[in-house]
Amino acid sequence: MELYQMTIHELHEKLVAKEISAKEITESVFSRIDKVEDKVKAYLLITRDTAFEQAKDIDEKIAAGEKISPLAGIPAAIKDVMCTRGVRTTCGSKILENYVPVYTSTAVENLLREGIVMTGKTNMDEFAMGSSNENSRFFPTHNPWDLERVPGGSSGGSAAAVAADEAIFSLGSDTGGSIRQPAALCGVVGMKPTYGLVSRYGLIAFASSLDQIGPFTKDVTDCAIVLNYLIGHDPMDSTSVKIDKPDYTKALVGDLKGIRIGVPKELMAEGIDSQVKSVVENAIRILAENGALVAETSLPNLAYALSAYYIIAPAEASSNLARFDGVRYGYRVPDAEDLMDMYMRTRAEGFGDEVKRRIMLGTYALSAGYYEAYYGRAQKVRTLIINDFNRAFDEFDVLVSPTSPTTAFKIGERIADPLQMYLSDICTIPVNLAGIPGISVPCGMVDGLPVGLQIIGKSLGEEMVLRVAYNFEQLFGWKEKPNL
Numbered sequence: 001m002e003l004y005q006m007t008i009h010e011l012h013e014k015l016v017a018k019e020i021s022a023k024e025i026t027e028s029v030f031s032r033i034d035k036v037e038d039k040v041k042a043y044l045l046i047t048r049d050t051a052f053e054q055a056k057d058i059d060e061k062i063a064a065g066e067k068i069s070p071l072a073g074i075p076a077a078i079k080d081v082m083c084t085r086g087v088r089t090t091c092g093s094k095i096l097e098n099y100v101p102v103y104t105s106t107a108v109e110n111l112l113r114e115g116i117v118m119t120g121k122t123n124m125d126e127f128a129m130g131s132s133n134e135n136s137r138f139f140p141t142h143n144p145w146d147l148e149r150v151p152g153g154s155s156g157g158s159a160a161a162v163a164a165d166e167a168i169f170s171l172g173s174d175t176g177g178s179i180r181q182p183a184a185l186c187g188v189v190g191m192k193p194t195y196g197l198v199s200r201y202g203l204i205a206f207a208s209s210l211d212q213i214g215p216f217t218k219d220v221t222d223c224a225i226v227l228n229y230l231i232g233h234d235p236m237d238s239t240s241v242k243i244d245k246p247d248y249t250k251a252l253v254g255d256l257k258g259i260r261i262g263v264p265k266e267l268m269a270e271g272i273d274s275q276v277k278s279v280v281e282n283a284i285r286i287l288a289e290n291g292a293l294v295a296e297t298s299l300p301n302l303a304y305a306l307s308a309y310y311i312i313a314p315a316e317a318s319s320n321l322a323r324f325d326g327v328r329y330g331y332r333v334p335d336a337e338d339l340m341d342m343y344m345r346t347r348a349e350g351f352g353d354e355v356k357r358r359i360m361l362g363t364y365a366l367s368a369g370y371y372e373a374y375y376g377r378a379q380k381v382r383t384l385i386i387n388d389f390n391r392a393f394d395e396f397d398v399l400v401s402p403t404s405p406t407t408a409f410k411i412g413e414r415i416a417d418p419l420q421m422y423l424s425d426i427c428t429i430p431v432n433l434a435g436i437p438g439i440s441v442p443c444g445m446v447d448g449l450p451v452g453l454q455i456i457g458k459s460l461g462e463e464m465v466l467r468v469a470y471n472f473e474q475l476f477g478w479k480e481k482p483n484l
């Protein structure tokens with residue numbers, strides 16, 4: 001087995017035992033990048049030189065007998081929506097094409113402090129708006145399982161990088177499903193933590209009340225390890241929660257007895273591909289046969305989740321994106337006649353079609369006279385959805401569903417039909433509206449393409465989510481790998 005194929009916990013053991021060095025791990029991962037990146041195109045920027053410097057620092061620490069973190073010397077890729085000091089951060093957009101941040105986002109800083117080796121910045125839909133990576137202003141990423149298909153989005157580059165072994169783990173952001181959906185389509189583990197658990201400081205904002213950073217990993221144990229270091233109160237983010245930091249790896253106990261699992265019928269209904277549905281039903285059977293108490297439940301207001309999301313998210317986006325005016329950041333048209341001309345043409349050229357569509361939707365929904373009818377109403381629907389989840393969690397420890405209604409679709413297949421594209425996140429969006437945690441774990445295949453099982457927990461219920469995910473992973477024993 002090559003080092004690039006291993007998990008964080010396997011590599012850490014070997015590092016501590018001095019069987020391998022951080023330099024060797026880094027060389028292995030870059031040899032893989034050199035071999036497959038031309039086909040996958042997961043990265044917007046590869047930071048090879050700094051990666052080797054970071055690896056060298058860790059090897060020196062080990063040689064000096066210092067204790068190292070479980071993340072030390074582990075190559076990780078970062079979605080290009082997170083600011084990295086001195087390293088170009090584009091957010092997949094022309095308007096930030098040459099933006100070099102002067103500070104690093106808290107989430108990335110938390111991991112750098114533990115000694116990760118940053119391999120580079122990954123491709124994404126522009127400003128994280130999309131479900132396929134086709135909205136990147138640079139190029140689409142390809143799904144490692146079938147290069148003609150999308151990796152999902154918007155964190156498609158981060159998901160593909162881990163699936164193709166071009167990073168041991170990666171970070172993504174999830175506003176409506178952008179970690180879980182690409183994790184499902186690429187056959188890796190992806191988790192969106194509870195809103196506020198991971199600082200959003202330095203995460204380029206899409207929809208601030210929904211955005212959350214989380215990991216892509218090869219297994220659930222690695223997910224718990226990364227989460228241990230990713231979370232924490234941050235005074236720079238006013239929505240950051242103050243809790244005593246748990247050790248999530250302690251939640252990984254092999255026992256499902258008595259755990260109550262609800263299956264929301266609205267997430268197993270019309271619109272879910274029948275083959276995906278039967279793979280997920282099989283996964284639920286495995287949980288039930290091993291001690292979990294499984295029952296159907298209902299979240300009646302889920303029918304309105306997508307509509308509410310497509311008011312709230314564009315409204316917040318239109319406000320967040322007002323700052324890209326050609327004066328303060330990134331791109332500016334070179335030949336403007338006056339200030340107004342500069343603003344207008346910079347934004348017209350700098351933003352892509354989907355971003356413009358969202359800005360128009362959002363400004364309309366927020367305009368005087370329509371504010372209450374749209375934004376106000378959508379917020380009320382959001383409360384109803386939160387109530388639905390709260391009621392369900394009185395009865396159940398976790399809820400399960402498919403992560404995505406279909407497997408990976410063909411590049412180009414949905415690009416002309418935004419509504420069809422928006423439906424890709426039907427199972428994941430309600431979780432963001434409620435601010436609760438969700439994970440996607442591989443649970444089988446349909447026609448050679450991976451399917452994800454989504455496990456949803458109550459607010460700050462990460463430990464229960466991870467425990468169920470871990471048990472499923474152990475029972476299911478999925479070992480498939482893309483053939484690249």
Ligand code: GLN
Nearest residue numbers: 128129130175176177178
């Ligand atoms: N696909 C959804 C959207 O386009 C979700 C994106 C995300 O989670 N960043 O808004």
